[in-house]
Amino acid sequence: MPKAVRFHKLGGPEVLQIEDVAARHPEMGEVAIDVAAVGLNRAESMYYRGNYSQKPEFPSGLGYEVVGTVTAVGEGVDASLIGKRIGTIPIFSMNRYPVLSEKAVVPAEAVAEFPPSLSSIEGASVWMQYPTAYGALVEFAKVGPGDMVLLTAATSSVGLAAIQIVKAQGAISIATTRTSAKKQVLLDLGADHVIANQEEDLPARVHEITGGKLARVAFDAIGGSYIDTLAQAVAPEGTIYLYGLLSEEANSYPVSAFFKCISLTGYMMHQMNRPERFDRMKRYVYERLANGSFKPRVDRTFPFEQVADAYRYLESNQQVGKVVIAI
Template sequence: MSKQTAKVVRFHQTGGPEVLQIEELPLPEPGAGEVRLRIKAIGLNRAEVMFREGKYLVDPTPPSVLGYEASGTVEAIGEGVDRSWLGKTVSTIPAFIIGKYGVYGEAAVVPIYAVAEYPAKLSPEEGTSIWMQYMTAYGALIRIANLTRGDYVLITAASSSVGIAAIEMVKAEGGISIATTRTSAKKAELQALGADHVIVTDEEDLVKRVQEITGGKGARIVFDPIGGKGLEALAAATTHSGIIIEYGALATDPTPYPLFTALAKQLTIRGYTLFEVVENPEWMAKARQYVFDHLANGDFKPCIDKVFPLSQIVEAHRYMESNQQIGKIVVTT
């Protein structure tokens, strides 16, 4: 890499991991309100897989960049940005439109409002593994559901980075986490990460187990990125006046609305994405401070599953699609 170019990952058509290409491109210059980062580590997210496939909330316009989370050093600033940012070690908050900005590469331009410092004790690999997962969990559990001590919280797909963040957050707030995983392969690891209870859904009856754990009450909060037909079982496992927060659409089957259960229990079933938080400056500031403080005091510790070099970005995406990971997949430059 010369001073005037940088390796950047782009794709020219939607499809599988193999559409990702590493290209040597001119070093981007930040515009007004933007900074350029020299990137050290990149945190992968399921949203980027969906974006690459053309199945995300935003449609790509090839050739497209991608990537929400990276850690690195601010090496250039645009007009209107305080010069004190130069040289700072930061990571990016997913507060921008993917495709317009992207952080897969050796350098990237991002808006200054999407940049934050993280506790100095974290490594670059840990620093890139915080904002998406913890702010997603914060918006759902703290801001929307008002998680309080003693609440039972059912966390599906709990081995994801957001799921693990939710387990930590429930513990920090004095709640009781009930994590789900499809097979027993991840059960012990989820328990080691702090889950109070783990339900293996391929082997156990979800509703029956939740009723046993909660003394017949059901979970007050359900935090689910899957959707699909499983929503009916989640509604059955929720307590009266409970809330189900749907923050993803990993299921390939349609999602039926559990009307009679919702009527009988007066349930709230609510769609949610991280952008609800990051598009509101006041909420984002509160979330950022909450996450920073809990990272600093040790309540939260990013769980990194596997690290790939940038040259293996295709393999990293394949690994994410395999669903073998427990925690964050990171790519280093």
């Protein structure tokens, strides 16, 4: 029987266990995968703590983003997928399709290939981060040449993908990180400007960087009262795309945003789950991975047996880029 990560109660990484779980055969519209690597995300951390948009059903598995080889397909799925190395795009429920396992079953619509030049470890660092940033910045904000784009939590895998996408769109990235310790690595990874928001006055620095124009778009993973600080750094009639809730504070529409007519927009990956958007996103990401303009950064790889340690590391905020588990 294949081994899988499961948990039987809410809590921190300590609730995660590796258990034997019966393999499931793919049903209509599904594919089975031999898993090679799993990319970790904040969504799973929120999920096992009970803070995610969907509540776990016990005993629960977890995991969104894997790379592996297709071993079987269900009815209605192209059999030519068998034998191909694919990654998963997180547009499915972890209750129905947990993938942090030696073998997984996922919807066929959620699989995507990636260039053969990428390793499986790198491939597990693609289909959460780039689509998340693409959807908000390209599909909805339509970021283009000369735009000033403010990116919070920039050392996360999504933050690094956003830096690359802003550059690909000809825009200017203003990345934020908590302290100056990670400023240089963000500059080395392509950020045009970096602000240490615990050491510097964010609105004042954005005003200085933009010559008083401020940022047209902010892409924020934090939320809470920090939205008010961001709003002070965003231009009138600009937009803040809130894609994460790292802050545990309540979110509200700040006065500073109201008087500047700034839009505060929630963004989630499922908004890309429309055929025309989904196809555009996959082409956009694949082409730039293939030509080398997008390069996923893996911070650290853990063995499967150290899954709890891997999530503890993810929650520590020490990483710059992706944390991956090798199966």
